Amino acid sequence: MPASQDQTLFDLRWARSERDLLSALSGLYDDVPALAERLRDLLHQRWQERPAALKALDLARDITPDWFLSAKNIGYVLYVDRFAETLKGVAQKLDYLEEMGATYLHFMPCLKPRPAPNDGGYSVMDYRAIDPRLGTMQDLEDVATAMRARGMSLCIDLVLNHTAKEHAWAEKARKGDPKYQAYYWMFDTGVEPAAYEESLVEIFPADAPGNFTFYPDVGKWVWTTFNEHQWDLNWSNPDVFVEIVDVMLTLANRGVEALRLDAVAFMWKRLGTNCQNQPEVHDILQALRAATRIAAPALIHKAEAIVAPRDLVPYLGQGRHAGREANLAYHNNLMVQFWSSLASRNTTLMTHVLATHFPESFRHACWATYIRCHDDIGWAITEEDGGAIPGVSGPGHRNFLADFYAGKFPGTFARGAIFQENAATGDRRNSGTFASLAGLEAARESGNADEMDMAVQRMLMGHALICSFGGLPLLYMGDEVGLLNDLGYAEVPEHAHDNRWLHRPRMDWAAVAAARSGTGPEARLFAGVKHIIRRRKAVPHLAADAPTRIVSLGNDALFGFLRLSDEGTLLGVFNFMENWVSLSGERLRSLGITTFRDVLGEGDVPLHADAIAVAPYGRLWLV
16 A cells, blocks of 8 residues: 555544544543644554555455444354464364354453463463463464454453553562552552442452452552452553553554453542442543554454443443444343343343343444353342342342352252352352253253253253344354363362353363264254354344344243344244243234244244244244
8 A cells, every 4th residue: 555545544544533532531631632642653653564454454344344233243252272272273273163153253361361370361461472372473463364364353352450460560560660650559558448448349259359459579559459460550540541552553463353351340440439330431442442443443342341231331332432432342131131031931020121221222333142151140130120020139039040050949950150159248150151051961960851952942042042132142162062061170270269160161172073963962052053143144134233122022931122124123032931832923913023934943933823832942033
């Protein structure tokens, strides 16, 4: 590209994003003009260094900036080492990922962490290097290039709230450098930490109680929200903002097309609050997006904010941030409500929560929808929402779910574990793989073929839900073949203290081979998942920019929503019971469904006595 054209593109993109950038920075920092000049120089330098192939991709994404909203997009989430040992190993598995229909691959933490314990890789000591167990930065660039040739986009994690205490910035801070001490929250006495602590919550009460750590060698208290070895960054310092922008562009220039921004809810601190979801967080996220949109427009941002419903929606942009914040955010409430309805066989709470708290669509953004991930399940069900349903309370329902998915509730089909019980608050979370929580492990133990089939149907319903609800669906590695809990985690010293490794089993390639050629439950699951993905890609109604409207179907076992696309209306129907249930034709017609064509099952659904019958854990996409 000629130098003059290169400069013109940069100038045009700066003009496009300047207002979004400066308006967000003005809510955060003093002397914004000087900061803007500093940022412009940095962005221009990184743009000049950007490889030609990625500049071509930038142009394509300028033309179709909402490319990630297409119904043809499918996400696949994996740990590099547990999936294929190394980055080069992943490159050799791209045929398989293409078979699964994946277009967006999220490599779980692969930047260089501190030695264990390192919070599963999220205690990063070098943002510009790859975990040496996995390969090199050149290996990352190579796999990103190979993926791009297949129409696949690479997502990696970028931890924004903290660094490892061994990070170069932290090491300089420990040696007394005032510039780098200002990169972190450091206090000379325990007075201020004690004042903050009065309103803070503990994230890992069993393993890392409290939110501050005193270091005798430094003579200071350091803010350590998650673990002693993770030092919280001070985002009120503009130097931190500039450093992270530089990191983001460095990774983008290596071929990364999406950044999962980890722990964003905690980035801004305010005395007297829980220091989560503060207004300034949304200014930071808008400014980061505006900056990268100038020098790497192909890059999108995914916010990892696992918070209550009222706090979650703003991460996709509301008010003055609408269309300007994260492109993607995890719909953890959809995940929580799926498991809640599955345990209770009742969708009333699910319908209430999803209809009450969430808009039907967003501007230039969408949900990342998922059923399970690498993390625990926190039961984000508020007292208000629980109390809105007769006979339900928030604390009571949370306790029921924790017991049910730990395998402790009478009659449960689930096999899981309690994660991080907080004795002071009674809060309990759960660990477990999709298959084990859905009943496949218990059915395997009993040898009951009917229960195995029920477990498969529960899982297929979940996959059909996330593929049609509205957003970019994320398939977690191994869920397509029903991998069970990995009890062997307790034998690994660096994993034994953290039972989330229960649901992070290594990919079982023998199980994949068996699923391809066999006839058992795993084979039915594998074939069913691939069918759901193929059908999603073929049904344009399911594009993420089509509004999702939650509807009541007149039966507490059924959950439903309308996808209001330019192609017409699609009704998603999901049965959360192990029994057949009926759905009246009158209710269907009132929702605009008159032909009863199921585009998921690719057939017509017959009416009997003006009602359709929905199979146990059945799922329908009716048009």
